[in-house]
Amino acid sequence: MSATAGPALIDAVAADVDRLCTAEPDVRQDLPDSVHKMRVATRRLRSVLKSYRRVLRRRAVGEITDELRWLGGLLGVARDAEVRAERFTALLGDTGEPLDDAVPASVDAAVPASAKQSVPAGEKSARREDFGQRLVAAERAIYADAHRAVVDAFDNDRYTALLGTLHALITDPPLKDSRAAEPAEPAFTKVLRRDLRELRHLVHSEHGLAGAERIELLHDIRKAAKRLRYSAEAATTVLGKPAENLGKQAKHLQGVLGDHRDAVEALHTIRTHVADADSSYQRLCDAEETAAARALEQYPDAVEFVHHHPLD
Numbered sequence: 001m002s003a004t005a006g007p008a009l010i011d012a013v014a015a016d017v018d019r020l021c022t023a024e025p026d027v028r029q030d031l032p033d034s035v036h037k038m039r040v041a042t043r044r045l046r047s048v049l050k051s052y053r054r055v056l057r058r059r060a061v062g063e064i065t066d067e068l069r070w071l072g073g074l075l076g077v078a079r080d081a082e083v084r085a086e087r088f089t090a091l092l093g094d095t096g097e098p099l100d101d102a103v104p105a106s107v108d109a110a111v112p113a114s115a116k117q118s119v120p121a122g123e124k125s126a127r128r129e130d131f132g133q134r135l136v137a138a139e140r141a142i143y144a145d146a147h148r149a150v151v152d153a154f155d156n157d158r159y160t161a162l163l164g165t166l167h168a169l170i171t172d173p174p175l176k177d178s179r180a181a182e183p184a185e186p187a188f189t190k191v192l193r194r195d196l197r198e199l200r201h202l203v204h205s206e207h208g209l210a211g212a213e214r215i216e217l218l219h220d221i222r223k224a225a226k227r228l229r230y231s232a233e234a235a236t237t238v239l240g241k242p243a244e245n246l247g248k249q250a251k252h253l254q255g256v257l258g259d260h261r262d263a264v265e266a267l268h269t270i271r272t273h274v275a276d277a278d279s280s281y282q283r284l285c286d287a288e289e290t291a292a293a294r295a296l297e298q299y300p301d302a303v304e305f306v307h308h309h310p311l312d
Contacts, residue, residue: 005187006180009052010173012234016045017166027075028151035082035147039075042068044230045166051191051231060174067162074153078146080265085139087266091284092132135273188235192246193311195231199224199250200306215264218296221303222257225250246311253302256295263292 023038046068053061153159179187202221209217232247267288 003184004180005052005055005182005184006173006175008184008188008238009048009055009180009234010170010175011237013045013048013173014170016041016048017170020045020166021163024154027147028154030147035075035078035150039072039079042072042075043226046072047227047230048234051195051227052234054191055176055179055187057174057176060169064162064165064169067158067165071153071159071162074146074150078143078150081139081142081146083262084266084269085136085143087262088132088136088139088270091266091287092135131273135270138273139269184238188238188243189311191231192228192235192239192243195224195228196246196306196309196311199228203303203306218257218299219261222254222261225253225257229254242311246305246309249302249305249309253299253306256298256302260292260295260299263288263295267292 019041020038023034023041026034027038046065049056049061049065049068199221202217202224206214206217206221229247229250232243232250235243236247267285270284270288
C-alpha cells in the first residue's frame with residue numbers, strides 16, 4: 001500500500017487507463033460487451049479524476065476529463081442503442097410479439113377486451129411483427145452508425161493525443177505536491193466522505209417530488225451513487241474492507257436505479273416509434289412502466305446505507 005495520497009491515486013488511475021486501452025482492440029472487432037467495457041473504463045477514469053481532483057493540478061485534470069467526456073459520449077450513443085436493441089428483442093421475442101412473461105397478467109388484464117379485439121387477429125399479428133422488427137432494427141442501425149463513429153475516432157489525432165495524455169498521467173503525473181504528500185488514508189477518507197455527503201444531499205432532496213421531477217432526480221442520484229462507487233473502489237487498496245463494502249452498496253444502488261432508468265428510456269423510445277399504436281403496443285409501454293416500478297420497489301432498501309453510514 002502506498003503511504004502517500006499521490007502515489008496511491010496514480011496506482012488506481014493506472015489500472016483504469018489499462019482497462020480503457022485493453023478494451024480498444026475488442027471494440028474495433030465489435031466483440032460482445034466490448035463497447036460497454038470501454039465505456040465503463042472511460043466513465044470510471046473520469047469519475048475518479050473528478051473525485052480526487054484536489055490531489056492533482058486543476059488545469060491538467062480538466063483537459064483530461066473533457067477529452068474523456070468526448071470519448072464517453074461516442075461510446076454512450078453506441079452502448080445505449082445496444083442496450084435498447086437487446087431489451088426490445090427480449091421483450092418482443094423472436095416473432096416480434098410481446099412475450100407472455102414480459103407483460104404481467106395484471107397489466108394484460110388492464111387492457112379492455114374491446115380494445116384487444118378492435119383489430120382482426122391476422123392483421124394484429126402482422127402489425128406486431130412489423131413493429132417489433134422496426135423497433136429492433138432502428139436501434140441496431142443506430143448502434144452500427146455509432147460503432148463506426150467510435151472506430152473512426154480511434155484513428156484520428158484527437159484520440160491518439162488522449163492516449164498520450166493518459167500515459168503521461170501515469171509516467172509524469174500532474175500532482176499537487178502538498179496534497180500528494182499527505183498520508184493516503186485520511187486523504188482518501190476525506191474524498192469518500194465528500195462523495196457520500198453529495199449523494200445524501202440528493203437523496204434528501206427527493207422528498208416531496210413526483211412525476212418527471214422525481215425521475216430526473218433519481219437519475220442524478222444514480223450518477224452520484226456511481227461516482228461514490230468508483231471513488232470507493234479506487235480507495236479499497238488504501239482503506240480496505242470499509243471502502244470495499246461502501247463501493248458494493250453504492251454499486252447496488254446504482255444498479256437498482258439503472259434498471260429504472262433503462263425502463264424509462266425504453267418506454268420513451270417505444271412511444272417515439274409508435275405514434276398511432278393500438279392496444280397491443282400499449283402493452284409494451286405498460287410492461288416497461290411495470291419494470292420501472294419494480295426497480296423502484298428495491299430503492300428504499302438500496303438507499304438505506306446513505307442515511308446511516310458510519311463513514312460520517
